[in-house]
Amino acid sequence: MQQGHSLTHLIDALIAKYIAHRYREQDVITFQGKTVEEIEKRFGDSVDDYLGFCAQRGEKPDKPFTGRRMLRLPPELHRRAYLGAQREGKSLNQWISDKLLELA
Known part of the structure; x- marks a missing residue:
């Protein structure tokens, strides 16, 4: 622990920050969470939302390379x-x- 901060505090701060995953050149999926489990769930939810949005627009979503x-x-x-x-x-x-x- 240094100056009142521990590695746990640092990791918590990083996890809680805005996280973005570039899925397509022009489309970005965003999600955030405070725990690894929450991030995994929100990422899955965001991908599902993105795929639904593409379907509504009649676009074929790109798949990751x-x-x-x-x-x-x-x-x-x-x-x-x-x-x-x-x-x-x-x-x-x-x-x-x-x-x-x-x-x-």
Whole structure:
């Protein structure tokens, strides 16, 4: 405990703060709570509300991306990418992710 504050007080303050989860590029789901259980419930309720709102507007809600993507490369490009990753001391996956991030 330091200056009258404990880790519990800090965690409680952080949990009670506004929390937002970006579900779509232009749509944001917001929720808040004071306990982990309350946050989980309110998050679920907010997602349900968002999906209902999309249905009312006739929009198809986006689904969260998994981060997995199968990528087929010509053999020569695969070799060059592998060598580039080796030069930078990265895994091929990390190297490709970094290059895509530079271009996005």
